[in-house]
Amino acid sequence: MQAQAFAPRLIAWQALNGRHDLPWQVNDPYRVWLSEIMLQQTQVSSVLEYYPRFVTRFPDVQQLAAAPQEEVLALWSGLGYYSRARNLHRAARMVVDAFGGRFPETREALETLPGVGRSTAAAIAAFAFNARETILDGNVKRVLTRVFGVEGWPGERNVEKALWTLAESLLPEDAASMPAYTQALMDLGATCCTRVRPACTRCPFAADCVAHQQARTAELPAARPKKVQPTRYATLLLACHGGRVLLERRPPAGVWGGLMSLPELPAGELSEAWLAQLGTGEVLPAWPEFVHVFTHFKLVITPQPVEVDALAPRAADDTRQWLTPEAAIEAGVPTPVRRLLEALSSGTLSVSHQIST
């Protein structure tokens, strides 16, 4: 893909397939700025409900600057990211007070307005002033990583820097086409090069797109690395006597809430209090620990078998029961507990580390 071929092909595509009737597609820096702020991390369909009301109430930057902040926030209510509204109001006052009521025309100067970062400033400069500045939003990152096969998560500093450089190298030569080109970048990402199931058959770059040619549109852009889950540790007690094992109903809230389970010793140690409850017996060697993964943490479980000399008295309610492993499984237990009970009933003396879910 030649860099100089990118913009003309994209603009030609946009002329026939792009969006041309969005209400903020006007040559007015105030309305462009307002729409760009509203569209930050917010989908077009949502902004379409708010933007008309806002420009009706505040037709120009002077009237916005003169309004009380509460009224601005009220019109923003429901859009989310309310610091955008506060910054919007501050920026309007800055335009009036510091720039004489006229928006600055360069990307660099626009970036001094609160709430206007590099990409938003570039969008305003390109749409309103034909500046040869590139945007780099989520749509553009997706298009560029796919077409040019850029590896790595775009949130990573080096990857993002490379994308800015790449995006700048693709700008059209003639400044007059900057509005159409910028809109085309957004439109391609929003309507064709979508996050899932992109419409590559309708894409002007399909023949050159690295992701499409390698059938890797699902892998590019690379997803955010998953956060390392916090680790918790627990000992699950396998108290056995006469072919039965002690089960305990867990508290209603929290992990495995309300389910029957093996008694859990939080500290990872076999406590004296627990042994006393069970009377006398023999503590057997612990089984190998294994990991159970939850959505928000991982639990390292140490199964601790104990052969007790007699069955402790059954509690009045059903919070504690001595059951055969088979009956316990039947009662409904969490998956890792079921695996342990299965190992117990099959007479296995140790559990493989491969137990996990």
Add this chain to the structure above:
DNA sequence: AAGCCGGGGAG
């Protein structure tokens, strides 16, 4: 560099 902001849509 990572966390935060927020409501909503898609899968």
Add this chain to the structure above:
DNA sequence: CTCCCAGGCTT
């Protein structure tokens, strides 16, 4: 439920 969206600001 997760992940992301026309990102920017703070720590």
